Amino acid sequence: MKKLLQIAGGALLVYIVIVMGIAVIPAIDLSKTPPGPGVKPLTALQAEGSAVYAANGCAYCHTQQVRPLAEDKVFGRPSAPGDFAYQTPELLGSERTGPDLSTIGSSKPSDVWQYIHLFDPRAVVPESVMPNFKFLFHVVTTVPPGETAVPVPAAFAPKQGEVIPTRQAKALVAYLLSLKQTPMPGYAMNGGMGGMTSAAPAAAPAPTAAASGGYSYDAAKGQSLFMANCSACHQATGEGIPGAFPPLKGNAAVDADNPTLHIHTVLQGAHGVTIGGVAYSSVMPPFADQLSDADIANIVNYERSSWGNHAKPATAADVAAVRAKGP
Amino acid sequence: MQATVTAQHSAVSAEDDRALAAVFSAYTVSATCWLLFATAVGLLLAFKFGAPDFWAAKYLTFGRLRPIHTNDTFYGWASIGLVGLAYYVAARSSGTKLYSIKLAWIGLALFNLAAVAGTIALELGYNWGDLEYREWPWPIRLVFLAALLVTGWNLIGTVARRTTEDIYLSNWYTVCGVLWTCVIAIVATLPWYQHGLGQVAISGFYMHNAVGMWFTPLALGVFYYAIPKILSRPIYSYALGVFAFWTNLLFYPLLGGHHFLFSPLPWWLQTTAIVFSVAMLVPVWGGSANYLLTMRGRYRDMTHSYPLMFIFVAVIGYLFGSTQGTVEAFRSMQAIWHLTNFTVGHSHLTMYGFVTFAVWGGIYALLPLATHKSPGRLGIALHFWMALVGSFIYVIALSIGGTIQGLDWLHQRPFIQSVTDMAPYWVWRGAGGLLMFLSHIVFAWNVWRMTSGQTGNAGSPILARTEGAAA
Numbered sequence: 001m002k003k004l005l006q007i008a009g010g011a012l013l014v015y016i017v018i019v020m021g022i023a024v025i026p027a028i029d030l031s032k033t034p035p036g037p038g039v040k041p042l043t044a045l046q047a048e049g050s051a052v053y054a055a056n057g058c059a060y061c062h063t064q065q066v067r068p069l070a071e072d073k074v075f076g077r078p079s080a081p082g083d084f085a086y087q088t089p090e091l092l093g094s095e096r097t098g099p100d101l102s103t104i105g106s107s108k109p110s111d112v113w114q115y116i117h118l119f120d121p122r123a124v125v126p127e128s129v130m131p132n133f134k135f136l137f138h139v140v141t142t143v144p145p146g147e148t149a150v151p152v153p154a155a156f157a158p159k160q161g162e163v164i165p166t167r168q169a170k171a172l173v174a175y176l177l178s179l180k181q182t183p184m185p186g187y188a189m190n191g192g193m194g195g196m197t198s199a200a201p202a203a204a205p206a207p208t209a210a211a212s213g214g215y216s217y218d219a220a221k222g223q224s225l226f227m228a229n230c231s232a233c234h235q236a237t238g239e240g241i242p243g244a245f246p247p248l249k250g251n252a253a254v255d256a257d258n259p260t261l262h263i264h265t266v267l268q269g270a271h272g273v274t275i276g277g278v279a280y281s282s283v284m285p286p287f288a289d290q291l292s293d294a295d296i297a298n299i300v301n302y303e304r305s306s307w308g309n310h311a312k313p314a315t316a317a318d319v320a321a322v323r324a325k326g327p
Numbered sequence: 328m329q330a331t332v333t334a335q336h337s338a339v340s341a342e343d344d345r346a347l348a349a350v351f352s353a354y355t356v357s358a359t360c361w362l363l364f365a366t367a368v369g370l371l372l373a374f375k376f377g378a379p380d381f382w383a384a385k386y387l388t389f390g391r392l393r394p395i396h397t398n399d400t401f402y403g404w405a406s407i408g409l410v411g412l413a414y415y416v417a418a419r420s421s422g423t424k425l426y427s428i429k430l431a432w433i434g435l436a437l438f439n440l441a442a443v444a445g446t447i448a449l450e451l452g453y454n455w456g457d458l459e460y461r462e463w464p465w466p467i468r469l470v471f472l473a474a475l476l477v478t479g480w481n482l483i484g485t486v487a488r489r490t491t492e493d494i495y496l497s498n499w500y501t502v503c504g505v506l507w508t509c510v511i512a513i514v515a516t517l518p519w520y521q522h523g524l525g526q527v528a529i530s531g532f533y534m535h536n537a538v539g540m541w542f543t544p545l546a547l548g549v550f551y552y553a554i555p556k557i558l559s560r561p562i563y564s565y566a567l568g569v570f571a572f573w574t575n576l577l578f579y580p581l582l583g584g585h586h587f588l589f590s591p592l593p594w595w596l597q598t599t600a601i602v603f604s605v606a607m608l609v610p611v612w613g614g615s616a617n618y619l620l621t622m623r624g625r626y627r628d629m630t631h632s633y634p635l636m637f638i639f640v641a642v643i644g645y646l647f648g649s650t651q652g653t654v655e656a657f658r659s660m661q662a663i664w665h666l667t668n669f670t671v672g673h674s675h676l677t678m679y680g681f682v683t684f685a686v687w688g689g690i691y692a693l694l695p696l697a698t699h700k701s702p703g704r705l706g707i708a709l710h711f712w713m714a715l716v717g718s719f720i721y722v723i724a725l726s727i728g729g730t731i732q733g734l735d736w737l738h739q740r741p742f743i744q745s746v747t748d749m750a751p752y753w754v755w756r757g758a759g760g761l762l763m764f765l766s767h768i769v770f771a772w773n774v775w776r777m778t779s780g781q782t783g784n785a786g787s788p789i790l791a792r793t794e795g796a797a798a
Binding site for chain 2: 011027030032033054055057059061069073074079080081084085087088089091092095098099121122125127128129130132133
């Protein structure tokens, strides 16, 4: 018995000491991490949404941790300890089959986009392998007062009836839209939103000169920036989603010779605008903080020269001029 | 140690033998049911990567089924299978009967209760966050803890009444594995001290300790008993086994933080984890060398002993999987592989290539000794080759695909490209997974023949020898 006691008791004691040192004591200490500047607790509805997020295992494919690596810049600034002060259970995740969601509330601020994407991810991202969450929605024949139907594109909508979100879907979207990073001086690698490139406008690579008429535009760069930042709503076809996101194809602002309104919209975002007689309720995020003048010029020029649009190209100087005027 | 692992029936009656056989059989059958269920769920999950709208209803959505797959392979299949083996090894290597047959049955009921309740809770969307491998709500985790306590008590009681002076090495691993896991269960379950980043620290600790201080020691316990038993020769170095035991205890608990490299966890915690991930090479290479040197010169025995082949694969899985874990833990490697499907390949190389093959090797080697029934040669061969080829395809596909995924991110391509680039590798993973699942159906048939059905023609190498000696 003595021998058994020595081995089992000894191994158990050693283990308890190690566990206290490596896990329990650091955990007690880290649990007291104060919230970072501007980090606020979730509202009741957002907290309910966080529970829906956890219950349906969103964290198995989506992380909420931005690493201090160049490849993670697209998701925001590196996560700071204070970002997680109110996140219990922790939802940092261990796999990134889908994108990180630390700043999804600022990179995809439109609740309409979130609803369509949850109802059928392939309606807005054709290559997505995310499951649909139709069970978070009702299909009704008449929309009850106080509810708004989700403008699901016809190809993905139910054959009959209107799609309205359940309370769970509303809570989940409220939670997703709450996922933003607060600015942290000295910590910012870009503006804290889902941008592709560095924040400093001057740091952008010089556009390569295109052959035509003394105006430089990097078509490949423009297309990749468009795919990364714009196509989730406006779609790769430039046709948008009827009733939800306006088309850029044949869009008066995009196809106009004066690029000011087009550039202004990309820089400052928009919401509640009427385009081609259709009123759009969804919110477009501003890109001024995360894209350089040259990048925005590349994007608008890609849009101005694609899908049958033939507008006069803009230059980085045009973007700088509109930027200087402010919102 | 030869004397410790062979023929000690002096203090044990035939009735005790039958009771032990019944316990061992019941644990094996129960574990097998969980294996079938959990890997059927796994196969469905693999299919969903190609057909995300297939069975997307509330109770079949990916995010609810994934933790069911992981928890039921962990706590249904591997845990119950290993505890059944641990009971048999404890009683036989101690030359005594089980301390309490009744406690063994209570333990089995508690393990199953926890797994059934946990599965239902996850289905209904009741989980504890998405805290990997500890998603079951805390009352259910307490049931699992109760099962561990019962098992620990019973194992200690059994080893305490051994007829030998020494405690055989297998029992060091199994008894301590159960005790450590009680500590892990308490630390992971108590919610009051872990919030926010503090909970992240416990997640990192838990993810790796639940594997390395539970499945690893119990599976190594099987190695230390089954290899000498099959080959009828002592373990190469008892001292090396003891050395590996203590170094495993000192190094393994400290490496959990490597699951959160580059996270906001304190840098010292992450660096400590990397240092001890490297240190783990000492017990892993020491232990693996010990097993391989015990088999040295006897590899030809594998041609007519599938149990030995299963164990050989498990030893190689332990060596490769753990060494891969060390390589993965470096910051330079994590910058590519972290958060990709490479990790899923790694977890299957270890939980499948090592732990699951170890359980199978142990069952095929030892269950026929308890029940005096054997599987058929065809069945055991089919099981072995389908599982081996399937897991090869699985691990290689996700290792290549995960690397491509990581490189896509590194080159800052649009995120969706890392999804489309994975598509062919997810198909290969599904193909590998299908073979693995089919092998489990054959395994279930083999278990049936070893317990209740008609005995087969794959005679036990151990029984043949002991009966030959008696004749």
